[in-house]
Amino acid sequence: MSTIVARQPLPESRSSTGFRLAMLLPGGLVTFFLILFALGLVVFLALRGNDGSLLGAGFTFANFITVASDPLYWTVTLRSLAIAGLVTLATVVTAYPVAYYLAFHARRRRGLLLFLVTLPFWTSYLLRVFAWKIVLAYNGVLNSALIESGIWSEPTLAFLNTPAAVVVTLAHAYAPFAILPIYVALDTIPKSLLEAASDLGARPFTSFRRVVLPNSMPGVLAAALVVFVPTVGDYVTPALVGGPASTMIGSLIQAQFGKANDWPFGAALAVAVMLVILAVVLVVRSADRRFGSRI
Amino acid sequence: MAFDLKSINRKTVQAGLAAFALALSSTVALAADKLQYFTWSGYELPDFNKSFLAAHPDGVEASMFGDDDDAFTKVKAGFRPDVAHPCYDKVARWNKEGLLQPIDTKRIKNWDSIFPVFKNLPDLQAGDGKVWMVPWDWGNTSILYRTDLVKNPEPSWNLLWDKQYAGRMATIDAVHDTPVVAALLAGVNPFDMTPEQMEKVAEKLREQRPLISNYTTDMTSVEQALASGQLVAAMTWNASATSLKKQGVPVEFMKPREGMLTWACGFVLLKDAKNVDLAYDFINSRLETDSGKYLIQAYGYGSSNSSAFAAVPKEELEKLQLPSDPEVMLKTTVFTGPMKQNDELAKMFEKVKAGG
Numbered sequence: 209m210s211t212i213v214a215r216q217p218l219p220e221s222r223s224s225t226g227f228r229l230a231m232l233l234p235g236g237l238v239t240f241f242l243i244l245f246a247l248g249l250v251v252f253l254a255l256r257g258n259d260g261s262l263l264g265a266g267f268t269f270a271n272f273i274t275v276a277s278d279p280l281y282w283t284v285t286l287r288s289l290a291i292a293g294l295v296t297l298a299t300v301v302t303a304y305p306v307a308y309y310l311a312f313h314a315r316r317r318r319g320l321l322l323f324l325v326t327l328p329f330w331t332s333y334l335l336r337v338f339a340w341k342i343v344l345a346y347n348g349v350l351n352s353a354l355i356e357s358g359i360w361s362e363p364t365l366a367f368l369n370t371p372a373a374v375v376v377t378l379a380h381a382y383a384p385f386a387i388l389p390i391y392v393a394l395d396t397i398p399k400s401l402l403e404a405a406s407d408l409g410a411r412p413f414t415s416f417r418r419v420v421l422p423n424s425m426p427g428v429l430a431a432a433l434v435v436f437v438p439t440v441g442d443y444v445t446p447a448l449v450g451g452p453a454s455t456m457i458g459s460l461i462q463a464q465f466g467k468a469n470d471w472p473f474g475a476a477l478a479v480a481v482m483l484v485i486l487a488v489v490l491v492v493r494s495a496d497r498r499f500g501s502r503i
Numbered sequence: 504m505a506f507d508l509k510s511i512n513r514k515t516v517q518a519g520l521a522a523f524a525l526a527l528s529s530t531v532a533l534a535a536d537k538l539q540y541f542t543w544s545g546y547e548l549p550d551f552n553k554s555f556l557a558a559h560p561d562g563v564e565a566s567m568f569g570d571d572d573d574a575f576t577k578v579k580a581g582f583r584p585d586v587a588h589p590c591y592d593k594v595a596r597w598n599k600e601g602l603l604q605p606i607d608t609k610r611i612k613n614w615d616s617i618f619p620v621f622k623n624l625p626d627l628q629a630g631d632g633k634v635w636m637v638p639w640d641w642g643n644t645s646i647l648y649r650t651d652l653v654k655n656p657e658p659s660w661n662l663l664w665d666k667q668y669a670g671r672m673a674t675i676d677a678v679h680d681t682p683v684v685a686a687l688l689a690g691v692n693p694f695d696m697t698p699e700q701m702e703k704v705a706e707k708l709r710e711q712r713p714l715i716s717n718y719t720t721d722m723t724s725v726e727q728a729l730a731s732g733q734l735v736a737a738m739t740w741n742a743s744a745t746s747l748k749k750q751g752v753p754v755e756f757m758k759p760r761e762g763m764l765t766w767a768c769g770f771v772l773l774k775d776a777k778n779v780d781l782a783y784d785f786i787n788s789r790l791e792t793d794s795g796k797y798l799i800q801a802y803g804y805g806s807s808n809s810s811a812f813a814a815v816p817k818e819e820l821e822k823l824q825l826p827s828d829p830e831v832m833l834k835t836t837v838f839t840g841p842m843k844q845n846d847e848l849a850k851m852f853e854k855v856k857a858g859g
Contacts, residue, residue, distance in 0.1 A: 463849075
């Protein structure tokens with residue numbers, strides 16, 4: 209064991225300040241133009257009235273009042289949160305064992321397995337959605353297998369065009385996003401902690417519950433966030449594998465910018481959804497702080 | 504990790520980047536001399552403009568849309584093709600937004616052989632021998648159903664509201680199709696309605712929603728679902744009927760007593776078009792007899808060009824349920840013209856689809 213010595217900060221030279229500014233510049237530009245400016249534009253648009261033109265006219269809160277007062281938007285938002293919540297749950301629960309295996313048991317195969325985890329990303333997202341369509345369709349893989357094996361006598365319509373199909377497809381698509389952060393969290397747990405646990409007589413399950421799980425919670429929460437936030441607003445997947453009962457808020461926003469031709473209202477919906485997601489994230493963070501993850 | 508990034512030769516990366524940049528710049532340069540054509544998916548086929556491609560090899564760059572309302576917003580937001588292909592009911596809207604420039608009919612070689620019923624459509628007239636749109640294709644919207652799974656249905660749009668077939672029907676996700684039919688069934692004029700009447704249409708659409716497997720403009724999926732038996736009936740255009748019949752699927756394109764919907768689409772020239780001469784060549788090529796003949800035979804849609812009909816045998820037209828004179832067709836069908844409350848209807852339809 210070595211003692212840790214606090215390093216003295218190096219004296220700032222002019223060239224290092226210049227270097228630091230140069231390194232911050234690209235990130236700063238991207239943040240300002242692509243994120244803050246775009247966000248500002250959306251908020252601006254959300255406060256405009258729709259007159260069919262690109263940027264609307266006048267200033268009004270009418271869009272937000274409509275969003276808040278029409279129960280439909282609440283229903284659809286809640287439905288999106290529920291679907292995204294289920295997707296997150298399914299993704300994290302299935303990703304955890306994979307990450308656990310990668311971190312503790314894969315040894316020399318780790319590189320190969322990590323490569324296999326990212327392999328689906330080599331194909332387009334749409335292709336992966338269509339692959340699920342082939343599996344879940346009326347004359348698809350799953351139905352054919354069930355009929356061949358004599359479990360069912362007639363193909364069922366219950367797979368495709370349902371909210372369940374959306375959950376399965378999204379959970380598959382986002383799996384690597386959950387596996388990687390959990391794997392990193394598990395991999396950074398000091399092995400000495402596990403050794404200490406078994407030295408003190410903890411059974412494997414106890415040391416998992418008391419040492420591994422709490423220490424990996426930051427990774428689990430990061431994974432949950434990375435999966436939850438983009439899936440709330442997804443609209444491609446429900447359009448392709450979900451029926452009318454799985455219309456999500458993303459589809460409604462897209463329709464305002466497309467067919468319905470009301471950009472200000474679409475922007476207001478987008479801002480409202482952003483606020484809802486922000487609220488959910490804050491609740492999760494405070495819960496995490498209260499119930500403690502990494503001790 | 505199995506990959507060692509350091510082992511990748513830096514020069515290889517640089518060379519790759521340079522090649523990529525070069526490829527990018529050359530495609531940009533080429534694209535400027537090509538005609539930019541914005542159309543419905545399936546309408547970009549080279550067979551529709553053979554003579555144009557003979558004169559200008561590789562001269563078209565096509566982008567596709569699934570619905571002309573979406574196309575409108577894309578163009579409004581700054582997408583600038585040379586030629587686009589919306590339908591008649593949208594022309595006034597594109598025009599109002601100042602997106603179009605008039606097309607000189609003197610430069611359209613086959614203008615005289617276009618059916619007068621299309622040439623004289625009110626929203627096309629730009630005065631002084633000019634038009635806002637050159638009509639090219641027309642067709643019908645109706646119910647395509649499996650004759651073995653739906654036995655002798657009443658010839659009515661009400662089939663798409665029949666609870667017997669809940670979950671096994673699909674309908675078109677476009678304002679000028681499903682809401683128009685709902686209005687016809689609710690006894691409301693689809694093209695001009697009061698807010699109370701719109702509520703009636705919404706009620707009709709709400710009644711239909713739980714029975715529908717999905718709202719879509721993806722006709723390939725609908726055709727596959729009809730062929731597999733997942734769907735027993737769906738609202739489609741003629742092309743789906745033609746294609747499934749060719750595959751030997753037992754289907755019939757219904758003649759509802761409320762009337763099929765008839766639509767007409769065509770080419771518009773965008774105001775900021777960079778390749779105006781190419782655009783005229785392109786439109787002329789598409790109006791040739793051969794092009795129209797291909798449209799009739801491959802898709803089962805009508806051509807706006809009367810000479811194309813003369814080139815197709817009578818029996819074939821009968822099989823396709825296409826009379827050689829669109830005026831005969833229009834006596835029994837509902838022509839989808841401009842809808843005064845298009846945007847309000849679109850909003851209402853979106854809400855109903857989402858469950859409101």
